[in-house]
Amino acid sequence: MNIVEGESRLRKQPQNQISLKALTVWRISALIGTGVGLLIVIGLGIGAYFLELSYWYIVGAAGIWVIYSIISVFLVPKIRHRVWRYEVHEHEIELQFGLFVIKRVLIPMVRVQHVDTHQGPLLRKYKLASIEISTAATKHEIPALDLEEADQLRDHISRLARVTDDDV
Amino acid sequence: MMMFEPKRIHPVGMILNFVRMIKSYIVPAIIFFFVSSNESFNLYLIVGGSLLILLVMVISILEWWKFTYIIVDGELRIEHGVFVKKKRYIPIERIQTTNITAGIIQQIFGLVKVQIETAGSGIEAEGSLTAIKKQEADRIQEEISKYKQLSKSSIAGSEQEEVILDLPNYKMTIKDLLVAASTSSGIGVIISAVAAFVSQFDEFIPYEKIIDRFEFLTNASITLYAILIFIAFFIAWILSIIGVLLKYAYFTVVKGEDEIQISRGIFEKRQITIPAKRIQAIQIVQNPLRQLLGYTTIYIESAGGNSGDEGLSTILFPVVPKKNVDQLLSEFLPDFKQNNDLYRLPKRSMLRYVIRKVIPALIVIIPAAYFLQPWGYLSVILLPIAAWWGYATYKDAGWKYDGSQLNVAFRVISKTHVLVNRNRLQSIKSKTTYFQKRVSLQTFECTIKSGLLGRNFTVKDLEQQDVERIINWYSYEKNNRHS
Numbered sequence: 178m179n180i181v182e183g184e185s186r187l188r189k190q191p192q193n194q195i196s197l198k199a200l201t202v203w204r205i206s207a208l209i210g211t212g213v214g215l216l217i218v219i220g221l222g223i224g225a226y227f228l229e230l231s232y233w234y235i236v237g238a239a240g241i242w243v244i245y246s247i248i249s250v251f252l253v254p255k256i257r258h259r260v261w262r263y264e265v266h267e268h269e270i271e272l273q274f275g276l277f278v279i280k281r282v283l284i285p286m287v288r289v290q291h292v293d294t295h296q297g298p299l300l301r302k303y304k305l306a307s308i309e310i311s312t313a314a315t316k317h318e319i320p321a322l323d324l325e326e327a328d329q330l331r332d333h334i335s336r337l338a339r340v341t342d343d344d345v
Numbered sequence: 346m347m348m349f350e351p352k353r354i355h356p357v358g359m360i361l362n363f364v365r366m367i368k369s370y371i372v373p374a375i376i377f378f379f380v381s382s383n384e385s386f387n388l389y390l391i392v393g394g395s396l397l398i399l400l401v402m403v404i405s406i407l408e409w410w411k412f413t414y415i416i417v418d419g420e421l422r423i424e425h426g427v428f429v430k431k432k433r434y435i436p437i438e439r440i441q442t443t444n445i446t447a448g449i450i451q452q453i454f455g456l457v458k459v460q461i462e463t464a465g466s467g468i469e470a471e472g473s474l475t476a477i478k479k480q481e482a483d484r485i486q487e488e489i490s491k492y493k494q495l496s497k498s499s500i501a502g503s504e505q506e507e508v509i510l511d512l513p514n515y516k517m518t519i520k521d522l523l524v525a526a527s528t529s530s531g532i533g534v535i536i537s538a539v540a541a542f543v544s545q546f547d548e549f550i551p552y553e554k555i556i557d558r559f560e561f562l563t564n565a566s567i568t569l570y571a572i573l574i575f576i577a578f579f580i581a582w583i584l585s586i587i588g589v590l591l592k593y594a595y596f597t598v599v600k601g602e603d604e605i606q607i608s609r610g611i612f613e614k615r616q617i618t619i620p621a622k623r624i625q626a627i628q629i630v631q632n633p634l635r636q637l638l639g640y641t642t643i644y645i646e647s648a649g650g651n652s653g654d655e656g657l658s659t660i661l662f663p664v665v666p667k668k669n670v671d672q673l674l675s676e677f678l679p680d681f682k683q684n685n686d687l688y689r690l691p692k693r694s695m696l697r698y699v700i701r702k703v704i705p706a707l708i709v710i711i712p713a714a715y716f717l718q719p720w721g722y723l724s725v726i727l728l729p730i731a732a733w734w735g736y737a738t739y740k741d742a743g744w745k746y747d748g749s750q751l752n753v754a755f756r757v758i759s760k761t762h763v764l765v766n767r768n769r770l771q772s773i774k775s776k777t778t779y780f781q782k783r784v785s786l787q788t789f790e791c792t793i794k795s796g797l798l799g800r801n802f803t804v805k806d807l808e809q810q811d812v813e814r815i816i817n818w819y820s821y822e823k824n825n826r827h828s
Contacts, residue, residue: 188817188820266822267822268821269820269821269822275776279776279778280775280777281774281776281777282772282774283772283773284772285819285821286821287821312772312794312799313648314771314794314799315771315772315792315799
């Protein structure tokens with residue numbers, strides 16, 4: 178199988194991690210999600226009470242809710258944060274992210290059409306911002322960077338992208 | 346040669362306006378008709394309807410009257426609007442494609458419809474002249490290309506006239522047309538369309554009565570059912586053949602200096618011009634039937650515009666013998682060269698590909714065999730089919746980069762071979778699941794621009810090192826650049 182030519186040296190992982198505060202933000206938004214879940218469980222409980230169904234249904238639903246909450250509030254943000262890496266080189270941007278499936282993306286600077294930063298209410302509260310990098314056909318996001326860092330990085334990428342010019 | 350006066354389109358435009366407006370009212374009108382038909386027709390309905398039609402008529406005449414166009418100062422200027430005056434100025438250098446089509450109404454009067462498209466995002470064409478004379482259309486095209494030539498600061502401006510004669514062109518032969526028609530995958534579409542249609546009319550058609558009439562069928566033998574199903578399939582097949590024949594009749598491809606012109610169709614004549622520099626990738630596709638007969642279809646993926654009704658990819662050659670592909674590509678698209686000597690996937694990926702198809706089959710088979718006792722067992726034949734399908738998807742997957750060109754091959758149902766140049770790849774991506782990591786395999790995905798959106802091509806379970814090779818090939822971060 179190893180007749181293939183070409184360099185197969187493993188590339189280094191991208192260097193930079195996103196802000197630790199991202200963990201808090203993700204946990205809060207997961208909490209909101211579990212809050213909605215809790216309402217549903219309560220709704221089911223009331224329904225079961227009036228329909229005189231076995232209490233085991235509620236116990237089951239509550240159990241699922243507890244497991245889901247623990248995973249989505251504690252585990253998922255932690256893994257996501259640990260996996261998330263990015264690095265901006267002179268000629269390309271490298272991203273790594275994912276939960277069960279680790280994705281690595283390579284975006285050449287020549288393909289970058291524009292970069293912008295944006296923040297929702299949660300991110301704003303923690304002085305964070307996300308960067309969105311758009312090519313002609315794709316959109317990529319680096320979530321939750323410190324606001325200043327995000328602004329700098331945005332300007333940096335936009336400058337690099339402007340230098341290298343090529344047709345679409 | 347310049348047009349100094351704003352022009353109107355041909356008066357047939359009035360009819361077209363009228364038809365278009367009536368079309369948009371027809372569904373509500375039918376619904377209204379059905380809802381109110383319980384009571385007897387009353388006078389108000391007729392009067393109201395006639396008034397509405399009269400109004401539509403007046404508006405379509407006014408619309409035609411107010412619609413003018415002119416090419417001046419390197420711009421196509423369109424002014425229209427009955428109540429609100431709208432002006433649209435399209436700079437000629439922004440014009441990407443001009444499509445010339447002729448619907449039935451246009452053909453009756455010997456006219457054509459010209460659609461002018463820029464790279465702008467929009468589903469509608471930016472400028473549309475619905476009915477003009479053919480000479481006028483030619484003149485507009487000429488004007489546009491002349492202006493473009495001029496603004497390109499004529500490098501070799503004088504000698505185009507002679508070149509046109511020996512440009513490569515392709516005409517679809519009758520034989521190829523018949524092959525295309527009889528192997529089209531449109532059969533499935535038609536069957537499902539018929540099924541959908543029938544299920545829609547459940548309530549209107551008195552099925553029970555029909556079933557009563559055909560009661561002998563319930564007692565009839567399996568053979569009779571089989572024959573009926575066979576006949577239904579045959580009719581669907583014939584319909585799809587006719588559809589494809591109409592669609593691809595007179596299929597012609599002409600290669601211009603920096604564009605490719607495709608025209609086709611009997612009733613609805615379509616002409617599409619694709620500038621060479623908008624071409625992002627080539628797809629060479631073989632559906633199983635055509636693969637068996639040694640034929641392939643070639644698609645162009647191009648950026649911007651909204652031409653063609655095949656969605657985002659445009660058919661370049663509907664069916665051509667596989668052995669002609671290399672030659673046709675070198676003639677029409679010299680930038681693209683198919684490499685058939687691809688690197689395949691490692692042996693350990695095979696099982697994963699097979700399992701991927703077998704598991705869904707099992708999900709169907711197990712309940713079917715359990716619940717539908719005697720006949721359910723028949724579903725077991727799905728198992729070898731799924732396994733074989735999985736094996737085929739494994740066998741046909743592959744990759745290779747060749748200079749600045751990436752070859753990616755995979756199979757969903759049809760065997761697909763994608764050719765894309767490095768500078769047309771918008772981004773690339775590798776994906777690793779936990780299970781893939783354990784056996785050091787990775788999924789590779791690349792994105793190109795197609796139409797207004799992105800389009801992904803994915804090959805699963807490549808050797809991790811091979812993905813790394815492709816990434817290194819693609820990476821712009823090395824000191825030397827390819828090509």
